[in-house]
Amino acid sequence: MASRYLLCFPLLLILLAGCSGIGTHRNVNNDEQVQKSETEISEDQLLDVWIELFDPGALPDDKEEASGLSTEIREAEARYMPLQLRDTMEKTGYWGAVRVVPQGTEGGELLVRGVIVVSDGENLELAITALDASGREWFSSTYEAEVSVEAYQGAGQYGQEVFQALYNAIANDLAAHRATLAAEDIVNVRRVAALRFAADLAPDAFASYIQRGEDGRATVMRLPALDDPMYRRVNAIRERDFLLIDTLNGHFDNFYHEMQDPYEQWRKTRGEELAAMREIQRQARNRKLAGAAAILGAIAIEVLGGDSTRASTGSLRNVMIVGGAYAIKTGFDKDSETTIHRDAIEELGESFSSETRPLVVEVEGETHELTGSAEVQYSKWRALLKSIYASETGLTGTDD
Amino acid sequence: MCIARFIVTLLTLFLAFAAGAGQEALLNRLQVDHEALIAAQRDYQRQREQGTLGAAETADYADYLARLRERVSQDCLMLDRADIRLRLLDESPCPASLSGVVKPTTIDQRSEQTSAERTATMDAELNAGLGEFDEMLLREQERVKAAAPRSEAGGSGGAGSGQGEGDGGAEGGQTGDAGESGDVTGSGDQPVSRGVGDRPPSGAAGGRGTQTGARGRPADIPDGSDDDLVARQMREAAEKEKNPELKKKLWEEYRKYKQGAR
Secondary structure, three states: OHHHHHHHHHHHHHHHHHHHOOOEEEEOOOOOOOOOOOOOOOHHHOEEEEEEOOEOOOOOOOHHHHOOOOHHHHHHHHHHHHHHHHHHHHOOOOEEEEEEEOOOOOOOOEEEEEEEEEEOOOEEEEEEEEEEOOOOEEEEEEEEEEOOOHHHHHHHHHOOOOOHHHHHHHHHHHHHHHHHOOHHHHHHHHHHHHHHHHHHHOHHHHHHHEEEOOOOOEEEOOOOOOOOHHHHHHHHHHHHHHHHHHHHHHHHHHHHHHHHHHHHHHHHHHHHHHHHHHHHHHHHHHHHHHHHHHHHHHHHHHHHOOHHHHHHOHHHHHHHHHHHHHHHHHHHHHHHHHHHHHHHHHHHHHHHHHHHHHHHHHHHHHHHHHHHHHHHHHHHHHHHHHHHHHHHHOOOOOOO | OHHHHHHHHHHHHHHHHHHHHHHHHHHHHHHHHHHHHHHHHHHHHHHHHHOOOOHHHHHHHHHHHHHHHHHHHHHHHHHHHOOOOOOOOOOOOOOHHHOOOOOOOOOOHHHHOOHHHHHHHHHHHHHHHHHHHHHHHHHHHHHHHHHOOHHHHHHOOOOOOOOOOOOOOOOOOOOOOOOOOOOOOOOOOOOOOOOOOOOOOOOOHHHOOOOOOOOOOOOOOOOOOOOOHHHHHHHHHHHHOOOHHHHHHHHHHHHHHHHHHO
């Protein structure tokens, strides 16, 4: 009986993990293709997707693995990869506007967040969370893919991303989850997004239109009238918000295109150096093993062989011992050759870091400038909407 | 005594004349500013459609339009504060509730405004802010395009930009009722543009916010029988685009997509 409970417990954990979408992990095959919508989706069923700039994550603890990587490179990748995902999703036809937004941006219908777990040119692992405007988490999964250095040879010619399969897998999972939603759910998500924006700008007028449950999920309590002047004002501002995000994406695009070639080159060259280093390490290890085996063989003959065997193999044992020692020495010599490649990897990393740093600073500056100006303007509009609401209704609403 | 009365009468008449002249001057200024704004908007739109403006010139022009718009808004507010109505103008650039009959009273009208008038004033302020924000974004978008890497700028970019002027909402009767998704027009308080570079505009991808226009495709573009959904949408966008420069860039995007899809 107890063993049955013990058996059920892990199953329960798996089921719970499945329900909350926590902890699923996918090893992505490099031939994963992106799925495109075969029919045109009606306008009211298109969700706008906002992909936050990724969290750069932490560099590996292991010094060897972290060789040639840097926080500057990760910062650049955290801005580069969301654009790759955006471009992938845009091609599927399942979504409305797909945009990259700074972290913490409110107002999207579907929000995609990502953390870079591993990124070294050969391996890419991303932790992705998707949640809609109502606060419902679609899923939270990690995606892992590995490519060989040869993958960069072909990819460069066609401007293809070597980890495209991983982005395809994310896009496919998002589309698959979307397919599980009823049409009314999608309409509801869009309504919640619009009303959350309205409530943020004009809380006096719209805060009561949505309500949050204990689970944090937002529910639409009622809808504004079609000709509600306050709602039309808010929508006019929301259109500007879309334009602001479009403009930000223009800056992100420029960053992406400036980074694309050096990033590709860095990953390719780093991969080549790593491959060369591993080959040398493999040769060095083989030589050491062969040398050790020869010496051990000579000792074994000496210990286990009879008098006649020892007498007949005397010179052979000497050769085995000397040869073995020499092989071990050349193994260590070979090991030292890896230093050249390790240094090269470090230098490549430093060079690429210094190349990306100004690009990141520039795009970060543009983002702050734009969002800062917008926030000042939005504050003014909030105050103005509050006054207009008071003027129109005679209600003063709640004090801020 | 008689002379004193004569002097007082003269002074009263002079003050009344001066006040009238001040009102006239304000109205004249509004009219001149408004006409200058309309003319500049038309010229700007025409030059943009013809593609004769460079990035820097476009930004300067947009800046000039924003200043004109601000002047008109300020004129409207000054007239409103001075309680001068706009019946003298054929086409009022101020919200409707500001126009009407001149009230022959000297009491503080601001504090005596009805809630509708106060709302109209604040709407004008909101729309002026929206117009300024539009201009700021337009300038930023021009900056983005100017800063685009050469290969990027040559091959793509520009889709969806330059639609409308967003004249700050100072049109008579406009009370901030803009922003309906998909309604892309050239005046009123609509956003100045939708979409930067080669991105489909926000809220317009996949069928939201489409426009209509002339068709026509380059000779090297196939008939599109093998188009997938995205390619079909790109094709439609290119066919419908009126601006020849943008049209060319949209076809270029279509070509690139088709090459990538093979």
